[in-house]
Ligand SMILES: Nc1ncnc2c1ncn2[C@@H]1O[C@H](COP(=O)(O)OP(=O)(O)OP(=O)(O)O)[C@@H](O)[C@H]1O
C-alpha cells in the first residue's frame with residue numbers, strides 16, 4: 001500500500017521557513033500534481049518525500065510507516081528529474097539496468113526487467129544505442145525506464161518534461177498518463193505548468209509560498225476556485241477580473257465600472273470585490289438584454305475559437321467566441337455575462353464570496 005501522508009510537514013533552511021505545515025493525504029494509486037509558481041516549494045516537498053531533503057517538522061508516512069528518518073533507498077519510491085543525466089558511455093540497456101546492478105540484482109532478473117520496461121515504453125529497438133543517438137523524448141523514456149525497473153510503490157516526477165519542446169511535451173504527457181493507467185502506481189508529479197497538472201492528475205494541489213492554496217479534482221479548481229490566486233493561476237487565457245462593489249441600495253447587485261450585474265452575494269454592502277469571468281463566461285447578447293456594449297480591439301482566430309480582446313468595465317478583457325461569428329477590428333459587440341459562470345472574491349482578503357444570480 002503506497003499511500004503517502006504528510007502531516008504538518010515543514011521545512012526550514014536555517015532561520016528561513018520555506019514549507020509551512022503541509023497536510024496532504026495521497027491515496028494508493030492516486031496521481032497527484034503539485035503545481036505553483038517558481039520558488040513555492042514544489043521540489044522541496046517532493047525531495048522530502050524521496051528522502052533527499054531532511055524534514056524539519058511534522059510527520060511523513062509512506063504506507064503506514066513513518067519515514068522521517070528512513071534512508072532514500074529504503075523508501076521504495078523512484079524519482080524522475082527534469083535533468084535526467086543518462087550515462088553517455090552506456091547503452092540504453094545499460095542505463096536502464098544500472099541502478100539494479102548497483103543493488104546487486106541478479107543478471108537474469110535485470111535483463112528481464114529491462115526488457116519489460118523497454119516494452120512498456122516502446123523503446124525496444126533503441127536498447128543498444130547510446131544517449132547521444134536519441135531524441136529528447138527518447139531520452140526521457142530511458143529516464144522513466146530507470147525508474148520503472150525498480151518497481152517502486154510510488155513514482156515521483158519533478159518537471160520531467162520541461163527540457164522538451166512543446167509538441168513532445170504533449171506527447172510525453174499522454175505517455176505518462178498511459179503509464180499510470182498501466183502500472184497503477186501512486187504518482188506525485190511536480191510542474192509549474194497548470195495545463196500539465198490539470199490534464200494529468202486525479203487531484204491537483206496548488207502551492208504558493210510553501211502553503212496549499214487549494215486542492216481538488218481539476219474541474220473543481222477550474223469551476224470553484226477558492227481564492228483569487230487559484231482563479232488567476234488556473235485557466236488559459238486567464239480569468240478576466242473586474243473591480244466592483246457590493247451595491248448598497250437594498251437591491252442585490254454588483255456595481256462595476258459602467259454597469260451593474262444582478263447577483264446576490266454573501267457580503268456586506270460597500271464591500272470591494274473582484275468579479276471573475278472566464279473568456280467563455282462572456283457571451284454575445286443575441287436577443288437577450290446586453291450588460292454592456294464594447295468594441296473589438298484585437299482578435300485571434302484560432303480555428304476552434306476566436307479570442308477577442310475588448311474593453312469591459314475599465315479593463316482589457318478576453319472573450320471566447322465561436323469561429324462562426326464574423327469579427328473585425330473596431331466592430332461593436334453587445335455582450336452579456338453568463339450569470340451561472342461568475343466568480344466573486346473579496347478584493348482585500350482574496351477569498352471567494354458565495355454568490356448567485358438574482359432576477360431583478
Ligand atoms: N538549499 C537551500 N537553501 C536555502 N533555501 C533553499 C534551498 N533550496 C530551496 N530553497 C528555497 O526554498 C524555496 C522553495 O524552493 P523549491 O526549489 O522547492 O521551489 P520550486 O517550487 O520547486 O520552484 P521551481 O519551479 O523554480 O523549481 C525557494 O524560496 C528556495 O529559494
Ligand SMILES: [Mg+2]
Nearest residue numbers: 042043044158
Ligand atoms: Mg523545482
